[in-house]
Amino acid sequence: MAFYSKEYDLFLGVTESFCHLCRNKDRLVSAHMVTHGKEVWLRKFCLDCGESWAMISHDYEYYKKCNDYLKKPDLPECSLTPIKRGCPFDCGVCPQHQNHPCLALFNIIDECNMKCNICYHNSEPGSGNYRSMDDVKKMNETLLKVESAPDLIQVTGGEPSIHPQIIEILKYLKSGPVRHLMMNTNGIRISEDESFVKELKGIGKGFEIYLQFDSLEETALKRLRNANVKRIREQALAMLDKYNISTTLVCVIEKWLNDDEIPKLIEYATKWKCVRGIVFQPIQDVGRNMSTGDFRISLSEIREKIITDQNTAFTEADMIPLPCDPHKICVGYAIKHDGKILPVTGKIPREMITEQKGTIAFEQDRNFINTVIDTVSLDTAFGENIINKESVKRKLFFCWPEFLAPENMDYENVFRIVIMEFSDIYNFDTTNIKRECNFMIEPELAIPFSTYNMELTRSCGK
Ligand code: SF4
Ligand code: SF4
Incomplete structure (x- = not known):
């Protein structure tokens, strides 16, 4: 059994996973999160199969950035199943879960x-x-x-x-x-x-x-x-x-x-x-x-x-x-108009994003876009007293003269990559x-x- 090989650089922490060699889904195995070069791996220890590895990210820099984006959890309003065997065998949703259904x-x-x-x-x-x-x-x-x-x-x-x-x-x-x-x-x-x-x-x-x-x-x-x-x-x-x-x-x-x-x-x-x-x-x-x-x-x-x-x-x-x-989820938003795409997510400070209600719900795009417009307007020194969104929008698109501002920007002008x-x-x-x-x-x-x-x-x- 090949327990404890030395082929890693950083030890990031401990978690639990399943062994993908024996595929036993009734028993968790201990796993270390480690880096190997620029990659992040789960290094698993199965009592039957020994050590096995599964890559979870090929980009340690982005992996670290993910931790910076963590926000305070929005919890489910109630649980429906009790804690009996422990996670992940109590699903349904149990009191340990840390996120609501987006x-x-x-x-x-x-x-x-x-x-x-x-x-x-x-x-x-x-x-x-x-x-x-x-x-x-x-x-x-x-x-x-x-x-x-x-x-x-x-x-x-x-x-x-x-x-x-x-x-x-x-x-x-x-x-x-x-x-x-x-x-x-x-x-x-x-x-x-x-x-x-x-x-x-x-x-x-x-x-x-x-x-x-x-x-x-x-x-x-x-x-x-x-x-x-x-x-x-x-x-x-x-x-x-x-x-x-x-x-x-x-x-x-x-x-x-x-x-x-x-x-x-x-x-x-x-x-x-x-x-x-x-x-x-x-x-x-x-x-x-x-x-x-x-x-x-x-x-x-x-x-x-x-x-x-x-x-x-x-x-x-x-x-x-x-x-x-x-x-587990990466997003990029853009404004779409006339067949052209203008990515906007990069214009928003991280703090403003982590303060938003955590969701992948698209109904909230209007808020998101208004946030974008507000942010970019400040970003481009158009003043702090702008209250008219239409005027902000015109100024926003003035920054990208090659990109014509949509007349009535709406959900139809949103394009997102998830x-x-x-x-x-x-x-x-x-x-x-x-x-x-x-x-x-x-x-x-x-x-x-x-x-x-x-x-x-x-x-x-x-
Ligand atoms: S509901 Fe969540 S916390 Fe509970 S067992 Fe399932 S995955 Fe784990
Ligand atoms: S169309 Fe969807 S549900 Fe139907 S077989 Fe394909 S993946 Fe499954």
Whole structure:
């Protein structure tokens, strides 16, 4: 057994993880956080397998910056499960959790009209399990116990658009206190059913499509999605653009497969009027995608591909850790107008960001942009007595004469890049998991998304 090798530089601390060699998910193993060159690793010690390593960041400087962005936790309003075995075996949500649900996922169906190779939920045609309106109402009641004013609900599955009551479910959720509602979709129904798209448009403001996208290349799409869905994605986008339904593109990134496409995907996203942003998710070892780990890519590697590419306009200062879960979520905001992108996050002092309510909810973008405008106006010495936002805006854009100020700047002029990394058996860490702010809402439970996908606690029996 190779315990206690010397191949590291700095010892950063101790945590607990799972051994990705024996994949025993019933027993935590001790893990050291260490640096090796510029990289940060989890060095795990399994009583059966000995020592194993998993890289959690390739950029120690950015890793340190994440700690600087940590903010005071916003806690759930109540817990739903007691402490029995300890984290992460008490999910649901237990009193140890250190973050509220910024994003609440409602799984309304296991059935899917695709069978992706990387599906975290093992969905496929025939999976069934259509949740009833009563189930959805119970999920909503559960969420409202934990978070009485939810920022963001995402309806997911399986493929939610094929649920026969999807519009009824969306309208019901929209009528509650939630600020922003999303539907996660593979885009097939949107691409071919215009009357359905009109109904989606009818949901109104504060509704957004979270469209699976991944790649512009056939090879990558076939590997990830088991089908060349390029034409379907483009048809779906054309439909969403026609009705100007806010859309976020979601790209799962696998090393050596589509990581070099990242700048091209950002450029592509900015060309569509309806697209408000793009999310990159490092591929996870969950569901149908269990593998040896060679495909893995860290959040910091994706960030580097964005900030070092000359065409993306986002610099090191523009892609920052999100204060509520800084090691796992990185964000960059820009103003979009006339096909051009003006990144703004780098203009805001860190203190102003960590003082914001910690959330990835997009309803708050208006506040965020007003903060940006205020900050930049001070930054550029336009005076302390500016009270008229329109006048500030004109002055702000005067600083970038090549960038024409939008007439009525609104959510449509926001473009954001988010890198969101979830935990799996490789990078799992009992400190970070307590900060997870994405929750799967079950009729009686609210489970952090990563522990749900790792099947550490899963009441739906999949
Ligand atoms: S991940 Fe959170 S909810 Fe789950 S056991 Fe740990 S602290 Fe509790
Ligand atoms: S990843 Fe989405 S589209 Fe693909 S099989 Fe799973 S639920 Fe269906």
